Amino acid sequence: MVRLSDLPDYERKHLLEKNMPPLGALPWCVSNKPLSDKRIALITTAGLHFRGDNAFDFADPTFRPIATTDNANNLVMSHSSANFDRSGFVEDVNLVFPLQRFQELLAEQTIGSLADVHYSFMGAGLMPEMYENSAAQVAGLLKKDQVDAVFLTPV
Amino acid sequence: MSALGYYLERAGIMTTGISLVRENTQAMQPPRALWVPFPLGRPLGIPNDIAFQHRVIRAALALLDYDEGPVLVDYPEEAQAPNIETNLACPVSFNTTTTQEQSWHNVLGEELAQLRPWYELSKRRRKGRTLVGISEDSIEDILAKLGQLLDANALPTKNLKWFKLAIEDAKVFYIEALTAQPGDYSAEAIEQTLWHKTALGTGLQIFYEHFAATPNLAIVARLIASRRAIGAATGGAITARPTDNKET
Numbered sequence: 165m166v167r168l169s170d171l172p173d174y175e176r177k178h179l180l181e182k183n184m185p186p187l188g189a190l191p192w193c194v195s196n197k198p199l200s201d202k203r204i205a206l207i208t209t210a211g212l213h214f215r216g217d218n219a220f221d222f223a224d225p226t227f228r229p230i231a232t233t234d235n236a237n238n239l240v241m242s243h244s245s246a247n248f249d250r251s252g253f254v255e256d257v258n259l260v261f262p263l264q265r266f267q268e269l270l271a272e273q274t275i276g277s278l279a280d281v282h283y284s285f286m287g288a289g290l291m292p293e294m295y296e297n298s299a300a301q302v303a304g305l306l307k308k309d310q311v312d313a314v315f316l317t318p319v
Numbered sequence: 320m321s322a323l324g325y326y327l328e329r330a331g332i333m334t335t336g337i338s339l340v341r342e343n344t345q346a347m348q349p350p351r352a353l354w355v356p357f358p359l360g361r362p363l364g365i366p367n368d369i370a371f372q373h374r375v376i377r378a379a380l381a382l383l384d385y386d387e388g389p390v391l392v393d394y395p396e397e398a399q400a401p402n403i404e405t406n407l408a409c410p411v412s413f414n415t416t417t418t419q420e421q422s423w424h425n426v427l428g429e430e431l432a433q434l435r436p437w438y439e440l441s442k443r444r445r446k447g448r449t450l451v452g453i454s455e456d457s458i459e460d461i462l463a464k465l466g467q468l469l470d471a472n473a474l475p476t477k478n479l480k481w482f483k484l485a486i487e488d489a490k491v492f493y494i495e496a497l498t499a500q501p502g503d504y505s506a507e508a509i510e511q512t513l514w515h516k517t518a519l520g521t522g523l524q525i526f527y528e529h530f531a532a533t534p535n536l537a538i539v540a541r542l543i544a545s546r547r548a549i550g551a552a553t554g555g556a557i558t559a560r561p562t563d564n565k566e567t
Contacts, residue, residue, distance in 0.1 A: 167356060168340075168342060172547075174546060175546055175547070178546065179340050179342065179343065180342060182340070182343050183342055183343055183346035183347075184321075184343070184346055184347050185346060185347070186325070186346075186347055186348045187322060187325045187326075187347070188325070188329070190348055190350070190388070190389055191325065191328040191329040191350060192328065192350055192387065192388050192389075193328055193331060193332065193333045193350070194386070195333065195383055195384065199380060199383060199384075202383070207323060207327075207336075209320050209323070215452050215453070219453050219483075219484055221480065222479075222480075222483065222538075222542070237446075237447075237448045238448075240450050240452060240453050241450055241453070241487075241491075242453045242483075242484060242487060244483070244541075244542055245541075246541065246542060246543060246544055246545045246548070247359065247545045247546055247547070248358075248359035248360035248545075249358055249359065249360030249361060249506035249509075250360060250450070250490070250491055250494055251360075251494050251498055251504050251506055251509050252358075252360055252361045252366045252503075252506070253360065253366075253450070254445075254448075254450055254491065254494055254495055254498065255366035255367060255445070255498070255503070255504075256366035256367045257448075258363065258366075258369075258372060259361055259362070259363045259364070259365070259366045259372070260360075260361075260362060260363070262363055262372060262376060265363075265369070265372050265373060265376055266376075268369075268373070269373075269376070274377075274380075275380075285323065287320055292321065292322035292325075292347070293322075295322045295323060295326065296322075296326055299322070299323050299326035299327060299330075300326065300330060302323075302327070303326065303327050303330035303331070303332055304330075306327070306332055307330075307331070307332070311332060312332075312333060313332065313333040313334065313335065313383055314323075314324075314327055314332055314333070314334045314335075314336075315334075315335060315336055315376070315379065315380070316320055316323060316324055316334055316335070316336025316337065317320075317336060317337050317362045317363070318320040318336075318337060318338070318339050318362055319339075319359070319360055319362060
């Protein structure tokens with residue numbers, strides 16, 4: 165469990181060294197429609213992609229697309245960190261990238277719609293500022309896709 | 320994760336999501352985050368537990384209803400951890416004593432031959448799903464090349480990108496073979512078996528030590544083994560020794 169009090173000293177120290185201050189004035193978007201009308205996109209930082217895609221490099225702020233119509237069971241992982249469990253993702257892609265769960269939410273009309281395309285980053289080895297350009301690029305793509313809100317999953 | 324929340328929200332797109340390390344999220348203050356008490360690698364908690372995953376997702380989506388932020392909410396439900404002592408029955412008997420007399424190339428090849436049927440069984444149980452294949456090499460070629468490097472006491476310093484993908488494929492091949500039977504496995508038990516009972520684990524520890532002791536390449540060691548597998552801070556507890564590695 166990721167409670168720092170449960171971890172060995174070296175692990176607690178390592179994770180606390182990752183504490184970074186806010187990147188700037190705290191942004192806040194006001195919700196203007198209910199969840200049942202919102203268009204949702206998923207973004208993971210688990211370093212997921214398909215076999216034909218370029219794998220993520222050691223430290224890599226780029227991103228890979230994952231279409232709603234893609235079979236998420238074919239996703240693979242080229243994350244640079246050795247410090248997290250892979251066995252759960254081996255067992256169930258939804259544990260990390262819950263596309264099927266969101267398709268179920270769409271079917272029961274809990275959400276309004278799903279984005280055509282979702283995105284995968286690899287969160288390791290870089291300072292947060294290094295993601296600014298690719299995040300801006302993805303923001304443009306999400307707006308073109310008329311996305312209202314993003315569901316973010318780390319790994 | 321927090322950085323993406325910040326940049327997307329700043330661009331006008333609402334964000335919510337999962338936090339695995341509460342302290343990191345509290346420091347960066349992304350707009351909305353649900354901290355979950357789950358292990359790293361398991362942001363939705365429990366594999367194949369659809370109801371559990373939906374409860375986590377709904378709790379994170381509920382943060383979109385807040386009028387002001389930043390919002391950091393603690394998720395109250397624990398993910399029941401598998402029993403580390405009993406849950407992993409090794410499908411093969413690993414022979415870690417032969418490395419003294421035989422070549423690494425042969426030892427890894429024999430280990431792969433033992434694990435191959437369990438990997439195939441695992442793939443059938445998961446309806447063809449496998450994470451192996453991010454390297455362009457077959458798993459046979461990967462283990463053969465790793466064995467040759469170990470036999471030559473060499474590091475792939477000219478081909479680090481290949482090495483990153485190759486060891487990821489090798490590790491996940493072993494994880495899938497070790498978890499061929501149905502069930503939720505303890506990550507600790509898998510790690511103990513991989514790192515302390517298999518020849519691959521022993522070989523990867525050698526790579527780890529050599530990289531950790533090589534100027535300018537110590538960071539590569541972090542790709543190879545987790546801090547828990549090594550038992551101390553990355554690069555900290557490994558006894559550095561003079562490197563006489565050849566470059567390949």
